[in-house]
Structure formats: C-alpha cells, structure tokens
Amino acid sequence: MDGERNGLKAKVPFHPRRRINVYGLPLLPPNNQGEKDDLHVELWHACAGPSVYVPRAGEKVLYFPQGHIEQLDACMNQDGIMEMPIYNLPSKILCRVMHVQLKVEPGTDEVFAQITLIPEAEQDEESLEHRNYQPLPQKAYPVFFSKKLTPSDTSTHGGFSIPKRHVDDGCLPPLDMSQQTPQQELVAIDLHGFEWRFRHIYRGQPKRHLLTSGWSTFLTSKKLLAGDEFIFLRGEKGELRLGIRRATTVLKYTSTSIISGHSMRHGILASAFHAFSTRSMFNVNYRPWSISSEFIISFDRYMKSAQIDYCIGTRFRMRLEGEECAEQRPSGTIISIEDVDHTRWPNSEWRCLKVKWYHTAGENFHPERVCPWNIEPTEFRIKKRPSILHNQKKARTDDVSSPGFPTLLMDGMWSGSIKYESQSSSGVLQGQEDSDTDGNQPDALRKPLPHCLPLNHSWDSMQQPIQNQREIGAAPFSGGQVESLGLHNSWST
Amino acid sequence: MDGERNGLKAKVPFHPRRRINVYGLPLLPPNNQGEKDDLHVELWHACAGPSVYVPRAGEKVLYFPQGHIEQLDACMNQDGIMEMPIYNLPSKILCRVMHVQLKVEPGTDEVFAQITLIPEAEQDEESLEHRNYQPLPQKAYPVFFSKKLTPSDTSTHGGFSIPKRHVDDGCLPPLDMSQQTPQQELVAIDLHGFEWRFRHIYRGQPKRHLLTSGWSTFLTSKKLLAGDEFIFLRGEKGELRLGIRRATTVLKYTSTSIISGHSMRHGILASAFHAFSTRSMFNVNYRPWSISSEFIISFDRYMKSAQIDYCIGTRFRMRLEGEECAEQRPSGTIISIEDVDHTRWPNSEWRCLKVKWYHTAGENFHPERVCPWNIEPTEFRIKKRPSILHNQKKARTDDVSSPGFPTLLMDGMWSGSIKYESQSSSGVLQGQEDSDTDGNQPDALRKPLPHCLPLNHSWDSMQQPIQNQREIGAAPFSGGQVESLGLHNSWST
Known part of the structure; x- marks a missing residue:
C-alpha cells in the first residue's frame, strides 16, 4: 500500500482483503507489520486514548497491587466471596520496565499493554540511586481524528459522515475536486493487520464527505x-x-472464565509477591482505561506528587479525558485522607484521598477516592519528607506485632487471613475491597469512565504553595513541612 | 411454554423471542429458569458430553493441580516463559465438594462447571474415615439427540435435516401426518434461557424432516x-x-487476557495451596473436555484404580467419547511408569503412565501419557497397598533434604525455584510442563479431543488378575503384591 494508491478510484470489490472467520480469527496469518512500524504504535495509542500513560522499556515505575486488583474487578464478574489471605506485599513496588507489548484482543479490538516488570533491589525511592534517575523524554502524540458514531453512522443503509474539519486537517488524502462527483478508494489497516476498503465520496445536499x-x-x-x-x-x-474505541468496555461481558476470579486475585498477588521476593520478572496486562486511576505510574510523576503535602481542604483539579479525546478539568476538595483497607494495605497511597467534587454534572464518572498522583492541587505546600505516608515501610511489621493480630500463617507469603479480616471494621477482602467500598467501582455501563490524564507536575506549572496552612497531624498521616518555593500555576482558578 | 403449543402452526415471526445484542448479551434479563429445573441440568450435561463426570455437592474427590494447569494451557495462549517457583503442594488433594454451578459462557455457549472444593483434614485416603465413605448413586443420562452439522445444514439457504431415527425416538413432538405438508412450530430454550423458534416440516423428494x-x-x-x-x-x-457443542474449542482464540498466563498459573497454585494450608474453600472452573484426562475424579473411582498394580507391559483399553457421543475403546500397552516432572511433582500419578497404542487411526487424539484412572487393564493384579506410589506423601520432604536441593525460599509456600529447575534434566516449568512434553498438549484444532469416559471398575467387570507377573521393582514405583480374586472382565479382548 502506498499513498498514491489512495487516490485511485475503486477497481476492486469493497471488502476486507484478509478474510476473517466468525470468531474474528484471521484465516490468513496477519502480516505482523503492526509490530514493526511506528504507525502501529501510534494507532494503538490513539485507540487507548492518546493521553494514557504506558511505560516504555527501561523506565522506572511504581506498581500498585491494589489497582491491579481493582482492574481485575472491573474486567470480570464476581464468582462468590472466598476466603483470601493477606499477602505480605507492600502497597507499592518500585520496578524497572523490562518489556512492553502493545496488544489487541482478537474478538473485541480492545487494546491492552502486556508490561513485564522487575522489582528494583533498592525499594527506597529516596535513595541516591533513584534520585539520579533521568526519566525518558516524553513522546509526541500522533495526529489522528476520532469521531463518536452517530445513529446515522451506524444505520445499515447509510454511510459514515466525515466531519469536514478532519478532511481539512489532512487526516484523509485530498479528493480531486474537479471531478463531477469527487471520490476515491481508501485502504486502511487495523491493529490486527487487516485491510479495510472504503469509498470516500463527496456528495449530497448539502455536500458532505462520506465513507460509503x-x-x-x-x-x-x-x-x-x-x-x-x-x-x-x-x-x-x-x-x-483505522481503529475503534468502544463507549463501554465489553470485557466484563465477553471475558471467559478460564480460572475463577478468586484464583485470579491469588494470581495477581502471588506473582507480584514472588517477583518481589526473588527480584524476578512478572507480567501485568495493563488496561488503565478500565478504572479511573493508573496503577503503574512513572517514577518521575510519583516523586513529584510525593513532594506535595496533601491536606484536608486542599482544592484541586483533575484532568479527565472525555469523548473524542476532549479534555475536562473538574475541580474538588480533599475531605479526608485515609486507607481504603487498613488491615490489608495499611498506609497505602492507593485512593487514600477522599474528595468532594464541585460539579459532577455531565456523563463522566467522578471517583469518590483518588490517588495523590491523579490530582493537581491549586494550592499546596511542599513536604521536606517526600512520601505522603513516610512510615509505610514499617507499617506491616508494626501491625503484625500489635496485640490481637494473629500469628503468621506462613513465614513470608501471608501475614494474616480472613479470620482476622472478618472482625475488622472494614469487612472487605484484599482483592475485593474496591467493589464493595464507596464508589470506587463504577458501573461501566452507566457512566463513561474517563481516563485521568497524567499531570504535568513540573514546578513552573504549579501554583504558589500556601504558608502556614493547617496541618494534619493525626497518625498515620504525618504533617508536612511548609516551604515556599515561589511557584506559580498556569491555570486560572 | 407447554407441550401442546409445539404442535401449533407458526403464527409469529421466526426469531428468538429474547433479543440479544451484538455480544450475545441479553437485552432482557434471562429468566433464570435454567438454574431451577432438572431439564437445564440435563441439557448442560448433554452439551458437556453425557459421560463427562462432574462431581456433585457432598462428594469426596481427588483434585490434581497438574491437570488444572494443563487445562489452563489448553485454554489460553502462552505469554512468555517466566520464572516460576515450586509450590509446596501435594500432587493430589483429597477434597469434599461444597458446591457446583453448571455454567455457560455468554459469547460462545461453551459450558463449564464452577466447583467449590474444600480440602479434607484427613488426606490419607486409607484412613478409616474415608474407608467408610459411600459414594453418591450415579445419575442416569438424559435422553436427547445430537447431530454433527453437515455443510448442507450450515449453508445459508438450506435448513437443518433431522435424521429420521431421532423423530422416531420421540425426541421431537410428533407431526400431524394427515396434513398435506405436515409441519409445526417448535419452541426450544437454550442454556441462557433464550427461546428459539423453528418451523419443523416434512417435505422434499424424498420426504425429509427439516427445520427451516x-x-x-x-x-x-x-x-x-x-x-x-x-x-x-x-x-x-x-x-x-437445545444446545450446541463445537468441534473445536474456541476458548483459546476468544479468551481475553484479563491477567497474564503466568499470573494465572500462580493463581491456580496459590489458591490451592492456601486452601490446603488453611482447610478453606477454593474454586475450580472445570472444563475436563478441554484436555484428555479429568483432574477432579471421584474418590470411589480413584480408590478402585489405586488397587490395581500397573506394570510395564500391562495391556489396557480406554473408553473415549467420539463424535455424536459414540463410544470408542482403543487399546494399548503401558511402556513406562514415570513422573512427568520429577522436580516439581515428584511421584505424582498425573499422567504417570506412558503408553503405546495399537491403532491410532481415526480422528481421535490418543495421548502418549495417561493417568491410571483413565484406563481399564485387560490383565492386572491387585496390590495390597493401594496407592500406585505409596511413598508419595514423604516425597517432597525427602527431595528437599537431599544434597543439591536448594534451601527453602519461603517456609511453607515454595520449596524451590526455577534456578534449580533450569539445571534439571526436564527443563520445564511447573505449570508449563504439559505444553512442552511429549504429546500431552494436543493442538485442539488438529484433532478432536475426545473425553475419556469414566471407568466402571466394579469388580465384576474386571478380568482375572495375572499371577506371578514380572514385578516392576525399581524405585520410585513399588512392586505390587500378587493376589488372585477370581475376577472376570466382560470385555472381549
């Protein structure tokens, strides 16, 4: 396929060149072209959402097992409440990205990234080794157009109406407008490597660009x-x-039950624990767009977020990606800082901020709990000690030694069981906490689940921190040290 | 729906009454009728294969984790070789069945059973407690007809040709043959609870029964x-x-990658280990028809098999279920008795018998390794000590203490890692052994995978044991004690 060919008139029947069978499997092997060229990568990112962060090989990231479990719950149906041990796993693991494969489900075209991680030997993100880490440069977003299909676009007798601005933007090869009815054949390849042929025509009253x-x-x-x-x-x-992005994830309704959901929870935690214990690799099938927060974030982004002292009353904005990749910035206030599940994940930063939104109109889902790295405070102060929960590393040990905590079931792997859990106030299971607690598990069919855009916490884009703000001194959250760095925020508040 | 209505002529358009959307999801909630009546259970078993053994609540069973991993490999694609620890799990676990749910995949109609097991406190199957166990009575198979679709049946312009014998068998309501063109409307419900309407007509030259x-x-x-x-x-x-059974499982090509295959392996082993350690419940999504041996078998069947002394040279037959539920009985000889993976599953009975088949013609898959309970020896002797591998319970401990075995990575959970494994002769991973070894992992697309029928090891159906047969004295397999019980086998050999 080359560019010139797109301008030719159709001489072949309009059908995908590669035949696919009823299950969307290629009858001919795909050409694997997609794996090789940059355009495939760009298309994948366009389908995922152009602002979705997917780490690249070599990067340092923070992995949050709680988020991984939350993604699991968003992608499959529950199959009963089962006893679940407390895995002796930290709530965040500092990892190096070994390998990333950008994949697409054969049946549904849903994209996901298979990310191979290896835990770092030095888990203290404050160590000199990590302090000197230079993040990879950001890549530019590809140029593409995205249109939400109208009922007319999806009717069986019509065609697809191309907004004129996208034709003008150069997303399509130009038509020869000297023809009486300007038209051309377009040949486009999807993520599987299948070719699709369309007639692009300019006709109608008023004149419109159509794929027929x-x-x-x-x-x-x-x-x-x-x-x-x-x-x-x-x-x-x-x-x-070309690619697609569905309005609602169909994963929950099409996913097969190869193993039980309970075993999958064990699988996520056991493989992470094994990798953490032995510094070996583990795989994460990453679909950050299925939940409202990423659980693999860049080291750089985490560290910038960790320097902010999040307090009750802090006002913030959150960048959301809405329909057709439009950006939204709803604002809110932090109303509480607390563990989602203190027993299983004490002092975890995962969704530790309870928030109140000023305006929740519109179709977007507004989570009741967010992670620190999801939000951009419009007023804040800098901590001397970066971590929001600086006593995290000792937390599990402290808990285990406290009166009333059961003796270890196994040295190493688990530090408790459901028997303890059922007496606790939370009453939720590790691996199930998010489906039972307040609003963290949205119904994907009810509201679109926008993806939180990565924040740009570069210092010159932040507002001046507030001095002498009220401290949150109660354990387990330490009060921050007030600093004034003379920063400014480019947003209007 | 009632029986009389089936005899009425069609007065409504022919379409499924319950609308389904493009992903096969009900737009109306299913009536749940299926869960309640016996006919649903019978239909489920007919779709699974009428002779497939699915345990019932209350039964005692043996669960083989290796088989569970093999089922996983048969159902999903590999996503790379990853380091895998050796879980300190016995190769068989004696369990009580707590709950069984007969389920069907929404998109593909593939059936599976979600079985909730709880390990027994007493794992010695020879104990008095288990000796007195009375198995549940067997249930009769339902009456149904099954037809392999011909190219004519699946052409878009034709109908389905009903073999006359099935009409005569009473599988369909009788037609009023006094009509000039006898016909009726049939309304049948599938496993999802959806109604399907067909015109049943008797016409053509020669006259045939058709669904049009x-x-x-x-x-x-x-x-x-x-x-x-x-x-x-x-x-x-x-x-x-009505129901369907596909010629080839589509699971491997339609299954979504919710978590990585590596995590799934961890999930199977970690959840079984946790359940075994704490005597708590775990779930198995059971698809015994996806591999050539069941990995959950009834206690009764196991014990009968365990009393037989399997020797090299023993001739046997194996019952296979072929197309349209026809039974086949290929015969062969045991040529070796050995572990599939001595490092990870020492002295396991899972596929411990290497066999040679006399005739492997036909489309059915003939596994190179079988489990003792898969086969019916045509000549055998009885052991005094029932277990084929009576030193199994101490095997893992012995191995660990032997020179060269690495020290325990974790007390309890794991007893080794891949580092040891890669030096071993087998070179395969726990959880991956079956995809790499000789012929245990068939290509489901190449050959149909018949399901081994449960054996009827009642003593009056067995052949007389051979006296003074050559003993297999080499460790780890103990020679059996020769007994003569004067048994006979009803088969012709």
Whole structure:
C-alpha cells in the first residue's frame, strides 16, 4: 500500500482483503507489520486514548497491587466471596520496565499493554540511586481524528459522515475536486493487520464527505454501536490506519472464565509477591482505561506528587479525558485522607484521598477516592519528607506485632487471613475491597469512565504553595513541612 | 411454554423471542429458569458430553493441580516463559465438594462447571474415615439427540435435516401426518434461557424432516460451522431444549487476557495451596473436555484404580467419547511408569503412565501419557497397598533434604525455584510442563479431543488378575503384591 494508491478510484470489490472467520480469527496469518512500524504504535495509542500513560522499556515505575486488583474487578464478574489471605506485599513496588507489548484482543479490538516488570533491589525511592534517575523524554502524540458514531453512522443503509474539519486537517488524502462527483478508494489497516476498503465520496445536499461502500461491512464486523468511536490516522507517507474505541468496555461481558476470579486475585498477588521476593520478572496486562486511576505510574510523576503535602481542604483539579479525546478539568476538595483497607494495605497511597467534587454534572464518572498522583492541587505546600505516608515501610511489621493480630500463617507469603479480616471494621477482602467500598467501582455501563490524564507536575506549572496552612497531624498521616518555593500555576482558578 | 403449543402452526415471526445484542448479551434479563429445573441440568450435561463426570455437592474427590494447569494451557495462549517457583503442594488433594454451578459462557455457549472444593483434614485416603465413605448413586443420562452439522445444514439457504431415527425416538413432538405438508412450530430454550423458534416440516423428494424458518438465525447467532454438534432434548412434559457443542474449542482464540498466563498459573497454585494450608474453600472452573484426562475424579473411582498394580507391559483399553457421543475403546500397552516432572511433582500419578497404542487411526487424539484412572487393564493384579506410589506423601520432604536441593525460599509456600529447575534434566516449568512434553498438549484444532469416559471398575467387570507377573521393582514405583480374586472382565479382548 502506498499513498498514491489512495487516490485511485475503486477497481476492486469493497471488502476486507484478509478474510476473517466468525470468531474474528484471521484465516490468513496477519502480516505482523503492526509490530514493526511506528504507525502501529501510534494507532494503538490513539485507540487507548492518546493521553494514557504506558511505560516504555527501561523506565522506572511504581506498581500498585491494589489497582491491579481493582482492574481485575472491573474486567470480570464476581464468582462468590472466598476466603483470601493477606499477602505480605507492600502497597507499592518500585520496578524497572523490562518489556512492553502493545496488544489487541482478537474478538473485541480492545487494546491492552502486556508490561513485564522487575522489582528494583533498592525499594527506597529516596535513595541516591533513584534520585539520579533521568526519566525518558516524553513522546509526541500522533495526529489522528476520532469521531463518536452517530445513529446515522451506524444505520445499515447509510454511510459514515466525515466531519469536514478532519478532511481539512489532512487526516484523509485530498479528493480531486474537479471531478463531477469527487471520490476515491481508501485502504486502511487495523491493529490486527487487516485491510479495510472504503469509498470516500463527496456528495449530497448539502455536500458532505462520506465513507460509503465498505462501511457497512466494517460496522458489522467490528460490531459497532452508536456512541463508539471511529479512529482514523494518516502517516507521513500517506499510509492509512483505522481503529475503534468502544463507549463501554465489553470485557466484563465477553471475558471467559478460564480460572475463577478468586484464583485470579491469588494470581495477581502471588506473582507480584514472588517477583518481589526473588527480584524476578512478572507480567501485568495493563488496561488503565478500565478504572479511573493508573496503577503503574512513572517514577518521575510519583516523586513529584510525593513532594506535595496533601491536606484536608486542599482544592484541586483533575484532568479527565472525555469523548473524542476532549479534555475536562473538574475541580474538588480533599475531605479526608485515609486507607481504603487498613488491615490489608495499611498506609497505602492507593485512593487514600477522599474528595468532594464541585460539579459532577455531565456523563463522566467522578471517583469518590483518588490517588495523590491523579490530582493537581491549586494550592499546596511542599513536604521536606517526600512520601505522603513516610512510615509505610514499617507499617506491616508494626501491625503484625500489635496485640490481637494473629500469628503468621506462613513465614513470608501471608501475614494474616480472613479470620482476622472478618472482625475488622472494614469487612472487605484484599482483592475485593474496591467493589464493595464507596464508589470506587463504577458501573461501566452507566457512566463513561474517563481516563485521568497524567499531570504535568513540573514546578513552573504549579501554583504558589500556601504558608502556614493547617496541618494534619493525626497518625498515620504525618504533617508536612511548609516551604515556599515561589511557584506559580498556569491555570486560572 | 407447554407441550401442546409445539404442535401449533407458526403464527409469529421466526426469531428468538429474547433479543440479544451484538455480544450475545441479553437485552432482557434471562429468566433464570435454567438454574431451577432438572431439564437445564440435563441439557448442560448433554452439551458437556453425557459421560463427562462432574462431581456433585457432598462428594469426596481427588483434585490434581497438574491437570488444572494443563487445562489452563489448553485454554489460553502462552505469554512468555517466566520464572516460576515450586509450590509446596501435594500432587493430589483429597477434597469434599461444597458446591457446583453448571455454567455457560455468554459469547460462545461453551459450558463449564464452577466447583467449590474444600480440602479434607484427613488426606490419607486409607484412613478409616474415608474407608467408610459411600459414594453418591450415579445419575442416569438424559435422553436427547445430537447431530454433527453437515455443510448442507450450515449453508445459508438450506435448513437443518433431522435424521429420521431421532423423530422416531420421540425426541421431537410428533407431526400431524394427515396434513398435506405436515409441519409445526417448535419452541426450544437454550442454556441462557433464550427461546428459539423453528418451523419443523416434512417435505422434499424424498420426504425429509427439516427445520427451516428460524434455523438460519440460530446458525448465525451461534456462529455454527459444519462439524459442530446440534443437541436437542425433550423433557417428559414435552418441553424442548437445545444446545450446541463445537468441534473445536474456541476458548483459546476468544479468551481475553484479563491477567497474564503466568499470573494465572500462580493463581491456580496459590489458591490451592492456601486452601490446603488453611482447610478453606477454593474454586475450580472445570472444563475436563478441554484436555484428555479429568483432574477432579471421584474418590470411589480413584480408590478402585489405586488397587490395581500397573506394570510395564500391562495391556489396557480406554473408553473415549467420539463424535455424536459414540463410544470408542482403543487399546494399548503401558511402556513406562514415570513422573512427568520429577522436580516439581515428584511421584505424582498425573499422567504417570506412558503408553503405546495399537491403532491410532481415526480422528481421535490418543495421548502418549495417561493417568491410571483413565484406563481399564485387560490383565492386572491387585496390590495390597493401594496407592500406585505409596511413598508419595514423604516425597517432597525427602527431595528437599537431599544434597543439591536448594534451601527453602519461603517456609511453607515454595520449596524451590526455577534456578534449580533450569539445571534439571526436564527443563520445564511447573505449570508449563504439559505444553512442552511429549504429546500431552494436543493442538485442539488438529484433532478432536475426545473425553475419556469414566471407568466402571466394579469388580465384576474386571478380568482375572495375572499371577506371578514380572514385578516392576525399581524405585520410585513399588512392586505390587500378587493376589488372585477370581475376577472376570466382560470385555472381549
């Protein structure tokens, strides 16, 4: 395929060149072209959401097992409450990214990243070794267009109406407007490597750009509904790529029950624990868009967030990615700082901030609990000691030695069991806490789940910290040290 | 729905009454009727294969973790070789069945059983407590018909041709043959509770029974191909049920990667280990038809098998379920008795018998390794000590204390790691051994995977044991004690 060919009129029937069977499996092996070129990577990111952070090989990241369990719960149905031990695992693990594979589900086109992590020998992020870490430079977002399908786009008799601005933006090869009815054949490749052919035509009253022949086949094959997004990308050499992003994740309803959900919870925690104990690799199938916070975040972003002293009353904004990649910035206030599950994950930063939103109108989901790295305080102070919960590393040991805590079931792996858990006030299980607690587990069908955009915590984009703000002195959260760095925030508040 | 209604002529359009969306999800909630009546259970068993053993609540069973891992490998694609510890788990666990749910995948109609097990406090199957165990009485198989779809059945313009014998068997309500063109509407419910309507007509040259209107919709919705089986069941009150069994499992190609395969392996072993250590419940999603041996077998069946002294040279037959539930009995000889993976599962009975088949013609898969309970020796002797590997319980401890074995990584959970494994002769990983070794992991697309029928090891169906047969004295397999019980076998050999 080359750029010139896109300008030719259709001479072949409009159907995907690679035949697929009823289960969306290629009858011919895919060309693997996708794995090799940058455009595939760009298309993958466009389908994932252009602002979704996926780490790259070589980066240092923080991995939060609680978030991994939350993603699991968002992706599959519960299969009963089962006894679950407390794994003796820290709530965050500092890792090096060994390998990243950008993948796509064969049946549904849902994208996910298979990330291979290895825990760092030095887990103290304050150590000199980590202090000198230089993050990889950020990559630019690809140029593409994304359109939410209208009922007209998804009707069986019509075609796809291309917004004129995307034609003007150069996302499509230009039509020869000297023709009486300007038209051309477009050949675009999806993430599986399948070719799709469409007739691009300029016609109607008023005149519109349309994809006609081939569109219906595409709609049916991809099982698209109104509200899903169609993504179109044009490379520098004119190569065309296409992808989709569904309005609601279908994973929960299409996922197969290869092993029980209970075993999957064990699997996440046991593999992380094994990797942590032996400094060996483990794999994470990462779908950060399925929940409202990332659980693998860059070391750089974590450290910038950790320098902020989050207090009750702190006002903040959160960047959300809405429909057609539009950015939103709802604002709110921190109303409480507390563990989601003190027994299983004491002093964890995962969703430790309870918040109140000023405006929750619109379709976007506003989580009741957020992680520190999700938000951008509009007023804050800097801590001398960076970690929001600086006593975290000793927390599990302290708990175990405290009166009333059961003796260790196993040296090493587990530090308690459900028997203790059922007497606690939280009454939730490790691995199930998020589906039972307040609003952290949204119904994906009810509200769209926007993805929190990564914050740009560079100091010159932050507002001046407030001096002499009221301290939150109660344990387990330490009060911060007030500093004045003369910073400013480019946002209007 | 009642029986009389089936005899009425069609007055409504032929389409499934319950609408389903593109992902096979009900737009109306299913009626849950399936969970309540016996016919649902019978239909489920017909779809699973009528001779597949699924334990019932209250039964005692033996659970083999190796088989569970093998099922996992058969159901999903590998996602890379990762370091895997050796879990300190016995190769078989004596359990009580707490709960069984007969389930069906929403997208593919593949059936599976979610079985909740609890390990018994007394693991010695020879103990008095277990000796007095009375197995539950066997249930009769349901009456149904099953037909492998022909290319004609699956063509878009035709209908489904019903073999006359199934009409004569009473699987369908009788037609009024006094009509010029005898016909009726059939309304049948599938495992999801969806109603499907067909016109049953007797016509053509020569006259045939056909399902016409409604058949094409059913074919398309269920994505059926030639070779898949269509199952039809009629209850005592005339209620009609239908189901499907695919020629090849689509699980491997449709399963979503919610967590990594490596984490799933951890999940199976960690949840079993936790349950075993704390005598708590764990769930198994059971698909014994995906591999060629069951890994949950009844206590009764295990004990009968364990009394037989399996020797090299022993001839046997194995009952296989072929197409359209036809039974086959290929025969072979035991050529070796050895561990699949001595490091990870020393002295395990799982596939410990290497066999040679006399005739491997036909489409059925003949495994190179079988479990003792899969086969029926045509000549054998009885052991005084029932277990084929009577030193199993001490095996792991012995290994650990032997020179060269690494010290325990963790007290309790693990007893070694891949570092030891990579120096061993087998070179395979726990949880991956079956995909790499000789022929235990068939390509489900290449050959149909028949399910081994449960054996009827009642003493009056067995052949007379051979006296003075050559003993297999080499460790780890003990020679059996020769006994003569004057038994006979009803098979012709």
